[in-house]
Amino acid sequence: MGVNADACAMLGAVETKSVSPVFVGRAGELTALTEALSRATAGEPQALLVGGEAGVGKTRLIEEFTALARTQGAVVALGGCVEIGADGLPFAPFSTALRALHRLLPEELAAAADGQEGELARLLPEFGDLAHHEPAAEDATARLFELTVRLLERIAADRTVVLVLEDLHWADASTRHLLAYLFRTLHRGRIVVVATYRADDIHRRHPLRPLLAELDRLRSVRRIELSRFTRTEVHRQLTGILAEEPSPALLDEVFERSDGNAFFVEELIASHGCGTALGSLSESLRDLLLVRVEALPDDAQRVVRIVAEGGSTVEFDLLAAVARLAEDELIEALRAAVGANILLAAPDGDGYRFRHSLVREAVSDDLLPGERSRLNRRYAEALEDEPGLVRADARANRLATYWYHAHDAARALPAVLRASVETRKRYAYAEQLRLLERAMELWDDAPAEVRRGLRPMDYAEAYPSCGCDPDTPLSYLDLLAEATVAARLCGERERALKIGKMAHRLLDAAEDEDPLRSAWFWVERARLQSNLARGDGWDEIARAQDLVRGLPPSAVHAVVLAFAASWGMLRKPGADALAAAERAVEYARLVKAEGTELAARLTLGTIMVSAGDTENGLAAMREVGERTLALGHFHEASRAAVNISSALEGLGRSREAVEVAATGIAMARSHGLVDSAGWVRANLAESLLSLGEWDRVQEECELLLRTGAAGSKPGGTALLQLAHLAIGRGEPAAAAARLAEAAARYGTRDPIPQYTLPMTHVTAAVAAAEGRLADVRAQLAAVAGSGFPAGTHRYGWPLVLVAVTAEADAHGLPAAAEGRAAALDAVRRSVRSLAAQAPVWQAYALQVSAELARAEARDTAERWAEVVAAFEPLDRPHELARARHRLADALLAEGGRREEAAALMREAHATAVRLGAHPLREDVELLAARARLPLHAPEGAAAAEPEPEDPAADAFGLTPREQDVLRLVAEGRTNRQIAEELFISPKTASVHVSNILAKLGVAGRGEAAALAHRLRLLEPAS
Template structure:
């Protein structure tokens, strides 16, 4: 009977799915042409996903592709971290040993977290928040390397069981995979994805990616069920049987097979129970008792169970076990695993039905036997699965005393693999078990064995592990896995315990407050200073400790960003001192990096930069790549702050290469943002824009580097004559930065761009309001690089608007405020001294006392510097002053020609128009010609914008603030005619409103008498 079932239950004919198979094979073809493909394949349990994947992989192999399959593993309620990727990488290593070794060269220690066969994981940095992203980047790069010269089909099955780390890695892969001949297909059981299923948000996120295609498998139609039955029976099915099977299966391919198997074994399809579980158990119950026993044991062992483990748990003689397995395989209930010597259920629905049919006591007894067998012989399972499986077995065996140590050991293994989400779940399970465990068991646990993430745990290795240690480790894992709300909740629980007299421990409390400060900042709920200050109070007066050093280092870092001054400097020095005393090298290097940045900004740049370079050298040598990337960020930023933009570009370029080499994508984003800023300063605007767009395409739009990129794009837009686009970019940037934690390096540049947009649109009142707000917040030490451009924009707007009646009322107060800002700004480098000269010259222009000599000093200050845009602006103003003084026309022409060349190269349209108009008004040679070409005669009527004399009269009245009716009365025309003139003027000037027209008229001196 079982032989008949074996030959007839599965159709040898592939039925339906032509469109879906075509989509998969076409994706493989596009991948073979060098365009990576990503597909999601969903469908209810039993609908035929596995059969479709088998057909696709067979065709892929026939086409010469390398196929790697990996399946998510269900063990209790927890999946193994990265299980499908580990299995797939193992298959790729087996298929392409030499190519795999070459692609993984130099990163074996990191990739061992996914594939333990590569060696012991190295370079574990407990404090490195980018550790997981680094592992993900290296994994993507490995896959791209393997698929560089060959087509690879990577199939990841059963995502509905995927652990959190697997889901995160898959999302990262789908977002960033850009090179290689690779097709990634991921399958999931759609009917399991309920509203709160953890896969649901991932599917929604991936749906938004244009690079990901989603395929949903529908049930079979009646015609397709007919074809399936024909294939199974190798004959035309009886019409009555077809009707019964189609009605009962509702087109589910797996149910069709089960119904046919029942019919073939002598059971009438119409007599089957209405229960799905009963249907799935029919074939199991037809097996002999020994085979049924083996199937029940296998159902509790996990998705795949090794033969030796089955033998140990079942206690059956080897021959009896083999015979039982042969019968189960022959009945299409179990299958031999694709690799190794294990067995798995042909369909997970059958395993679930068998498991559900067990009695509660029977289930826990089986788990105990699995755990005892595995403890007696750990070699029964693969080493990378051992800890997780043992923890699961003991937990479901309901033996808290044995489960707690096993769960804690599994949490350590998850931490080593950067599977922080799984570590958190295991730690939460440990806390659940904590009170159920006898005191003697807890007393035998040691912090150094199970908790390493915060320094307070390592003070005394003989102190038993405490509940607070688990809370600290869980809070840390929650933050690193992105569950910040959960981390905050855990921290609040710990601090409530520490507030009690029995658990008073200032060092532990200080650590939790520091963690809370990080979370407050990350969640944009504040700047975290209150928590840092509380931590400082708690450690004050205590002997030097690792926690003390961490608190001081965090306080110094906070001050470096928000209030750089003596306090931050002192905290950084003490953090270095304390870290050296307790030999906390990672904390020491972090504090040294902060100290070097503070020194650079505070007027000792040579010493500060030298220290940063030394920290970079040491961190790279120690493998602390996250901290090394931080030094690249700080060095390039420090150099830019000193006006040494060319050096900043070089170090930023090296920093991006280093960050990418070590998989630090987020760090690369910070360095790239600095690179774009320095390229902008150097006048390489197109390259700066490319770097910003690359940064945003790389997924940084929701991060602070993404905010910086958007802000720089806004600045480029306004300086290229598109204030509307600039305003949109500015709004996006501000949303990235948030408003709960004002940091000068973000708020001052944001205020500057807002002033630029307001000035371009003729909104002088908004310029004044924005400057006043920035001045009230102040210009802390080291922020001169942001303050000078902001003040220059404000004073230039005042100078451009001189003579406007609406601007005269507040001019004196505005200029006084500008002078106060100037007195608070340092000028520690030649570039900022040049800015100081330019601000002074614009102040003079705003008060009608500008001279050519003063502007000549500004030009001379900028000429040795690599600041082409600022130099072009200064040359324009110098030429304007020369022409206003009535002489040296040849010199003015040369200045305007040089300024025009720069403006054209940069695409700085407003500056170009200003220069061209000044040349036209002065009747100089066209700027496209040589600077010494003869001047052209001025048109008899109109100006460079084509304004007629009547339109110039109207423009004067618009600039004086007159309404259309007032203009009509003064010029003796109708209001309608006045309105037509105003509309023509706005169109010719290319402005959006009357205020902008008035500002432009005064800035370009359109209403002055010709020179």
């Protein structure tokens, strides 16, 4: 049956007489929306939430705003959340809005989607065939979200776009997540995003409530709440509807009965117009809403009931098939319903919907249980007979819902499973989970012959790796496996864990053992334990390994070994992890599981680099990167970029790491891989920090924290790099704050060296900057006892350097003497356990050795010259500047070579100024002041002789007596003890101490003592 477009158009034009032609009230709210439109037109994206109870006037406000926006040349795209029974279609409002843009701007939308049509087809099928689906890709949904935001930014680059998403209270989880992502990450384009919701439906446990709370915390989102009309506004509304002044009695009655709700005002007047006295109406809201429905002719009432059960909008041809009326009779029935302002033609002219959802709900609630199931069966049968009655992207979900509410398990189970496959293809994992749970509910009620006809390969994506036989019927355990993955991918990890435990209870109770299936579920539980920060997951991995040991090679065996190797790579890199990775590669090749093989090969290459097989390991990782790109496995290709850039940084090859990271970010972003791009960007920031490009570090980290990865571990790593940066710039309080934020993201139940060691480093550096030597010693002691695992030298050397430098700076201070021997012993133990397999770490080893000698008052200029020579060919400007400062200090201490010392200090000072490294700059300036050496050579006089040092003079203006006092202060003497030692009065000693503090520019005796030792103002204590 073809769509009667003329009938739809004709009925859509029927006059609605209960709606006021005058827009009443809402001046402030409309002003807020138009101001947002103006800001968006100027290039500043806007996001607004409009809330209010049902019937309060949200839709009318949006209609007025969008009409105004169109007159100003804006492109308006509307999308509404769909309610079909209790089920929302995945991404329904976004799909509808994009379809409107496709209709209004077909060429512009095609250009904006260029190259990503296959991915975006998950939201808008008009883009063509779906792209390759990566099984169980962790960031597949985030990838789709990123591409959607970029599409909207591109389409709104040269024109103002108003995107309206209505009825969020019905939104599916995927829509809510996409909206949150859009509001967080939309930073460009002339676009206004307005979302509406019914506030009185948002009860304490409503799923929209957490989203509203999250959006309230975003300063970029404005919320507008609509209140009920005042008596004056109801008067204006009635005047508009009646086209005359209402009588005072009618106004009083309507205002009292409606309580200022705009829709109830319309219903009361419309019911009054049907000949019903206001006073005779029932107090029941449902009865009020049904009054006009019951006044319709019988055929019109019947059609209205059918539409109420069909969903938010029912297509004309589908309605005709279910109503089973002659076309003329159906049109007359629809004319009556539209004329009574109960139904409206859909905006696209393809069907009908209720003018207000409250009426639809009232009509649906008035259906008898048997009547409801019968209508759903007729919808399902009509749709199965003619699948083209609805759009292809909605067909599976609609059919599943109709059969489910028809209470026909035999027909509902396959339909629900088919719908779950469609939602999975769209990365709507939350909706897939709900459909799978519905299939689990239907399982026992469906006839055995129906269940025997289902195959895992048709309905369960997890089947190749979870141990089931694709040639056997789909089992309940297959459903549990698929539901576990769906729950994990949509973020419902608690639910995934519960489903996994249910599966193990069933496996334990089964007569026949199924070790492969059990092992697969243990791997999933291991992953979830780590994700939920409840442990490292090793116990679960060990159980899985025990179950597959001795069994023939299988896909499950390969998955278990690959996961064990990945676990070891992160937590205990060494021989066991290497062996596990090699076995995983071998088993995956045997069973032709290329995806698992590539993941295991990447892990193997990473472990090889950590073990010292550098070039072979890097080559293996690069091969994986190339192969995954060729296969279109972009998630794994991004993981290769993460691992390669990290490995290069670990080898001190920071320039190469930056190149790999930049390429990886471009690739990840072009395919919408948000989390993967976040990981690579975190690596990029770390390498830029090493290269001394500190301003770029700040930019990259802040950019990462603004993306969807901000709440994940990449965000934690960005915060950690900002903490390192704050230490280098002399901001220990800021470093401590960043460190605390990073620690919150990493958690404490799963200690991974690549997180824990850098955090220990920052903690020690903050303590050193604040003069808390005991805390510095405690941090090193906590890790020195067990040594540093293979591959962690990149984190170990900087930590040891902080600790030994703090000891050297405190040398000669009485308060530091106790515990010094143990602390230096911890440094030596740490050095013995750290590898120095690359030039940069060999330079670090020389620097640690020189600082150790300084801590024992035996450093020499020769030692520091070796450190400088080691760092000079490396791209490590901060480390080189520190080494030059120490060499200059040693040269001055040994006497002579002042010109060479001055040149070194000038180079170190220039680097410190460029980086903004305030502690280093201060150290260099203090040393130059003490030595009376200029930090800036006069123009044209680069070779000018430095001012000779006067051994009897002190650069800080300390008199000989004050130098004597400073020496005693450094020994920890009190004013009375100083007075006795120097045969002066305590008051005179106090005056000398005050003068010393002022001349040195320090706040206390401890700082004065530390500064004196750092600058060698005193002879070292013997």
